[in-house]
Amino acid sequence: MTMRLRLLSIAFGAISVPAVGQEANQSFCQHLAPQIRLHPVPADPKSGAVVWKTDTASVGMHLFGGAAITRVSVSPLDKTNAAEFVRLEKACDITPKGATCHLEGPATFEIKTRRFEASVTMAAGERADVDVRNTVILCRDDPH
Template structure:
């Protein structure tokens, strides 16, 4: 007897446990969103700061076009920083809690956003 094949985890599903992200719900018209607040309770009560950085690198074939695309993946938005990941690529997220890496396979795409003190991830 064979078990039914599970769908492979999406980019955000693979990245979420590395950043302690929680699923924020899913509406039929929108993609599932994952989120984590980078400021702990102590920071909210007693003050503090948050540090987050994003780095996108190509994975697979290392061409100048792939590096150019990775360099332009993240940009400032009115709400914070928005990174559009298109595989094959590797995203590294650095926070006060450590470093998390996520690999996007060829044909996979996602948005990772820093909005105020929250990191959000949506598969496209």
């Protein structure tokens, strides 16, 4: 009887959760959030922009140290368009503590860490910034 209730609750849970990327009115960071466990932090009082944040380090890394590697890539939707490859090649810059990506669609953004792997397709004109600082990932949507 207990097993039947668990299966039923799992089935209803699966029905009530929308698939990632299905909501057309969601922003880039909202699409990325469930894939890498981003959480909104209070809006910046100056700009009013919502910042999404996650820390990819485990408790063990915080306590005992360790290494973390995060890979980011941006690629064009049209793989045959050389100009798009050139444009997107300049989207991400290496910083002293990680990387910063200034994204503008159309493009596919991919990020991979030891714990997460995500891919989000950006619509034409959609813009966002993604910062990787050590083990912290920040995402900010650009409303234009």
